[in-house]
Amino acid sequence: MRQYRIASIPADGIGPEVIGAGLEVLDALAARDGGFSLAVDHYDWGSDYYRKHGVLMPADGLERLKGADAIYFGAVGAPDIPDHVTLWGLRLPICQGFDQYANVRPTRILPGVTSPLRDAGPEDLDWLIVRENSEGEYAGHGGRAHRGLPEEVATEVAIFTRVGVERIMRFAFDCARKRPRKLLTVVTKSNAQRHGMVFWDEIAALVAADYPDVTWDKELVDAMTMRMVRKPQTIDTVVATNLHADILSDLAAALAGSLGVAPTGNVDPQRRYPSMFEPIHGSAFDITGKGIANPVASFWTASMMLEHLGEARAAAALMTAVEQVCAAGILTPDLGGKATTKEVTRAMCEAIRGINLAG
Numbered sequence: 423m424r425q426y427r428i429a430s431i432p433a434d435g436i437g438p439e440v441i442g443a444g445l446e447v448l449d450a451l452a453a454r455d456g457g458f459s460l461a462v463d464h465y466d467w468g469s470d471y472y473r474k475h476g477v478l479m480p481a482d483g484l485e486r487l488k489g490a491d492a493i494y495f496g497a498v499g500a501p502d503i504p505d506h507v508t509l510w511g512l513r514l515p516i517c518q519g520f521d522q523y524a525n526v527r528p529t530r531i532l533p534g535v536t537s538p539l540r541d542a543g544p545e546d547l548d549w550l551i552v553r554e555n556s557e558g559e560y561a562g563h564g565g566r567a568h569r570g571l572p573e574e575v576a577t578e579v580a581i582f583t584r585v586g587v588e589r590i591m592r593f594a595f596d597c598a599r600k601r602p603r604k605l606l607t608v609v610t611k612s613n614a615q616r617h618g619m620v621f622w623d624e625i626a627a628l629v630a631a632d633y634p635d636v637t638w639d640k641e642l643v644d645a646m647t648m649r650m651v652r653k654p655q656t657i658d659t660v661v662a663t664n665l666h667a668d669i670l671s672d673l674a675a676a677l678a679g680s681l682g683v684a685p686t687g688n689v690d691p692q693r694r695y696p697s698m699f700e701p702i703h704g705s706a707f708d709i710t711g712k713g714i715a716n717p718v719a720s721f722w723t724a725s726m727m728l729e730h731l732g733e734a735r736a737a738a739a740l741m742t743a744v745e746q747v748c749a750a751g752i753l754t755p756d757l758g759g760k761a762t763t764k765e766v767t768r769a770m771c772e773a774i775r776g777i778n779l780a781g
Contacts, residue, residue: 424458426731429490429696433468433512435705436715437496443767444494444720447740448728450771455736455779463490467512469500478511484519487696492727495700496720501707510562513700517555520695522688523586524593525553525664526726527671527702532718533749535679535757539654542677546655549674550601552594553667555688557586558618560664580663582618584625591629593691594661598636601659606638609646609662609670622663647673675702680756682716685723687730699727713762716754718744721770735779743773 430445432438445462452459465486467479478498480486487493493516498508516522530548531537537547561581568574591608598606608626612619623640630638641649643666649656650673662670675684681703688698701719709715721744728737752769753759761769 423456424733426458426460426491427489428460428462428727429465429487429493430462431465431467431493431512432496433498433705434470434500434508435497435707435710436703437468437498437705439710439713439715439763440701440717440720441494441496443717443763443770444724446767447717447721447743447770447774448724450774451728451736451740454774454777455733455739458731458733458736462494468498469503469508472503472508472511478508479515484516487516487520490696491731493696493698494724494727495698497701497703497705499705499707514560514562516698517688520690520698521556521692522690522695522697523554523556524590524687524689524691525555525667526597526687526689527551527553527667527674527684528722528726529671529674529678529684531678532683533745534751534753535683535748537677537679539651539677542654547674547678549654549657550597550659551667551671551674552590552597552659552661553671554586554590554662554664556664557581557583558664580618580665582621582663584621587622587625588629589691591626591661592632594659595629595633595636595638598638598659599633603658604636605658606636607646607657607660608638608640609643609660609666610640611643611666613642619663626661643670646670650674650677671702680716681719682754682756683718683722685719685726687723687726689730697727697730699723699730713764714755715763716756717763717766717770718748718754739774739777739779742777743770746773 432441472478498512531544559580563579564577610619610622675681684702686702725737725740747769752761
């Protein structure tokens with residue numbers, strides 16, 4: 423039997439609720455499949471840890487995680503701690519420390535889920551957004567000077583390197599090549615940002631020459647938001663900078679029905695380090711502890727994690743179960759339903775037990 427070591431970091435807000443649900447479903451799937459098992463290491467890092475220790479994870483945190491095959495992450499953030507402290511204290515150190523430079527965010531309208539787009543169906547919205555995840559606008563370079571004075575200045579430096587842009591561009595073209603439509607849209611803001619974004623455009627054109635079988639086009643990020651709403655069927659695979667793709671993928675999730683269904687993979691394509699998989703919805707303290715958090719994003723995220731680990735059959739079975747449960751109308755309130763987190767999780771386990779895994 424194949425065994426995988428998973429590092430579980432539920433962290434804050436609804437993170438423990440949805441990651442707990444995901445682990446329960448993964449256990450049911452492993453028992454049903456019989457070909458693999460998961461050994462889970464639990465880490466209590468996050469805002470509660472910060473209140474006790476002054477840091478969100480210990481100094482040797484990355485060293486502890488290195489032995490994992492994958493990381494299953496919940497959400498980080500708390501109302502009483504500044505967001506930049508929590509983000510730079512836990513999630514970004516893992517992403518950057520393990521060079522998880524490809525952030526992968528699939529989006530589609532699941533059965534039983536209604537898109538806010540008028541007349542939009544599953545055939546109109548099936549996207550894969552690839553986000554550069556290691557530099558760009560979130561490189562962390564800049565500073566503050568003359569604090570509190572009229573001449574106070576703050577700088578935030580976006581950094582684009584040739585190696586960083588080229589590797590995410592090749593990753594995106596590879597992803598587009600594997601999808602049926604073989605269509606990639608490169609999103610920048612090169613009309614206004616004449617250095618870094620023009621650099622993106624130039625490298626995109628150079629890389630595209632190596633992918634003659636992939637059709638590609640360019641779109642300015644503001645125009646892309648309109649295209650996503652008005653012409654969703656013209657989009658398939660998208661690649662954009664750290665900031666632009668962060669924003670576009672939240673819009674994409676909303677157009678697919680809810681942030682509660684959207685998954686993410688923070689991937690090191692070279693597999694030098696463990697990759698990290700997380701739902702994108704955030705800590706959602708407004709519904710924490712109410713038992714109504716949508717666990718679908720954590721299930722879809724778990725499917726991406728299994729796919730990354732090479733368990734394609736199990737990953738497909740998990741998504742089949744997600745589609746069956748959603749189609750049956752077992753939905754949390756964010757999707758217009760009345761089910762609780764536990765009820766959706768229970769329905770998922772029952773669906774998994776009924777799926778034919780032969781072949």
